[in-house]
Amino acid sequence: MVDVPLGPIGTAPSPATEDVELYHPHSWVTKYVFSQDAKIIAIQYSFVALTVGLIALVLSWLMRLQLGFPGVFTFIDANAYYQFITMHGMMMVVYVLTALFLGGFGNYLIPLMVGARDMVFPYLNMLSFWVYLLAVLILVASFFAPGGPTGAGWTLYPPQAIMSGTPGGQDWGIVLMLVSLMVFIIGFTMGGLNYVVTVLQARARGMTLMRMPLTVWGIFTASFMALLAFPALFVGAVMMLFDRALGTSFFMPAIVEMGQTLDRSGGSPLLFQHLFWFFGHPEVYIVALPAFGIVSDLISTHARRNIFGYRMMVWALLAIGALSFVVWAHHMYVSGMNPYFGFFFATTTLIIAIPTAIKVYNWILTLWRGDIHLNVPMLFALAFIVTFLNGGLTGLFLGNVVVDVPLSDTMFVVAHFHMVMGVAPILVIFGAIYHWYPKVTGRMLNDTLGKLHFWVTFLGAYAIFFPMHYLGLMGVPRRYHEIGEMAFVPPSAHTLNAFITIVALIVGAVQLVFVFNLFWSLRHGRPSGGNPWRATTLEWQTPETPPPHGNWGKELPVVYRWAYDYSVPGAAEDFLPQNQPNAQATAGLAHG
């Protein structure tokens, strides 16, 4: 794999391609606002997603204040509390993590890493962002709508999601949520098709699939999965909207609400859960796979060592992607579905642990015998391994059907999924921003602020979510506005809750240091040059930094090697860029 001969390349057309098909902006507006350049679109996506992330962060503060100090903040009543948790969850999962990994990192990195001038459908790409922004605006508008946003929980389970006992159920909240999701999916589909087709069709000469950086593999697989998974959510949203607005009964059986018999019958609440989780479980991996890919590249670059077991890493990504479509009902072990499903879904769920474990092994084996530079991106990558490992292992509790029974719907679940798909991917996002910021701006982020941000975020997040598992093990249920008096909950548990809240406030506050760093370094950061990390992948080899429209100047790069030629024995430098021909490399490459 490492030393693939370059035979076929000789017959390909000249790399000096005219960029006639690329759209060139003519004004400031078409260059920076209605831009068709994937790099600008990436920044737009990232900026909006990070802004939504800050809103979601404030919402998490508010809900933690209520849990840590119940009754002190009287404005957080049950109504507000359920609205906060719902909006926090949906924002983080869909509008922050999905949008940032695919719309943000996908747009910036795919064309640069595969050696293309841009996405293959630039106009569609632009529309994708604006439709995403519209979805965000609709979602945020629900804060100002009569009745406020929906408080149905991010899973939006009917019947309660559209009934009067739930905030926003009979007001605008749930309607705006469903419409916003539908708009988001429309926008994502435009972007997702772009990412997939660009990877398949627009790679530079010599960039075989098995030479692609794992970042591209992760984003590519996740985009493909999202194109298959989001339609299930879309139809679920349409059907619930019909139930809510037109009085249909897709999800509504015969119901007596507060003594009143509703005019509904024959629907199935479980049908929605199947649709939701057929989307919802792949969604976990839609967030995780780009993080897997990116973290592989961070570790390899900063450990100056090839990623260990590259081929296995690619197959593991694909295996996880495929398996994630047959595990969805592990979210429904105690839902009242046919209990015999438990055998099947527990088995598939635990099998998925095997390719996932292989990835963890290969990350740590990349560290082994490396030359580890503890730069800020590397610190975040190491923290990712710890938190992802922790969250992945607690997944073995929840996936194993009967073990899930006492833990389901408790704080154990909250701790698990925050560790595995909240903290871990967000640490990767931070690491990736510290890593690629120099390419985007030409300047380094401040290192001291970066380390402060890192240590408080990592240790704080661990201190929040690790003890929380034990509250759940004790039996403290999730989604409780007030735990109140429970005979089995000792006073020390309330102290723990207050501790978690205080740490959460600190971790939240330190994100302002990060935001400050982002803006401050724009002007005052140390100039980075084109390849500050001495990395091999194509985005670091652009003629100019930041890369201009069209990325590569006159000639597209030609790829001669895989993405991980670090510390090749006998080479002059400890990295060989992917576009460096064999001839220029020091002779005597001894492979494998």
Add this chain to the structure above:
Amino acid sequence: MAVALILVLIALGSVAFHLWSPWWWTPIASNWSYIDTTIVITFWITGAVFVAVVLFMAYCVYRFRHRQGQQAHYEPESKRLELWLTVITGVGVAAMLTPGLFVWHQFISVPEDATDIEILGQQWQWSFRLPGPDGKLGTTDARLISPDNPLGLSREDQSGQDDVIVEGGELRLPIGKPVKALLRSVDVIHNFYVPEIRAKMDLVPGQVSYIWFTPTRTGTFEILCAELCGLGHSQMRGTVVVQEQKDYQTWLQGQASRSFARLSPDAQ
């Protein structure tokens, strides 16, 4: 160095927290100690993996930290090592899954001698129905619910006439006798959860789900709703009172006045 040390502290600190923190499950009050056993097995296996991986990371970060003149080892892959790790992981997963599925089979197989009871959820309270002298529960339909028939029992079904109806939150059960709880909701999804019993299951409108368990200890235990059911979710509480057999029988005989036929006379 500092990074390696902190990684070691995280691994050891997590184990110490697990062993010595005051937060652990509540003493069990049902036959599902098998579930506790599978949790303990899972804790041991996953804990060992967590500690091993994090300590290995700490070792690598210390041993292979960047120093002047150091070069990383170039080795794209090692089929043997990867195969071994895959096999070992597979064995570990099987060691957790096998007992898990075994216990799950018990969990869903209701014993012959279990008594049927009904647990009904509505926003935001619990109601219960116990079979009368005939030992059978009558059929129900949510559309029959009315002020004098709050659980929606069918008036035609004779086996429902002697059913004992308990509204508002206290379920009594005899110790040592398996019960099959039939779970029903009339409005939104709820979840019957008693931490000491370990079992839990959703109550879904439009269908009947079930769990079974055998109370193994007398006492009063709290029922929580564990599925978000609207604004009153965290106030939806009830109690299970587990009694000695004879105390329970005495109580049950006193409940004849709470049979469906007596409560809703026009059922006759």
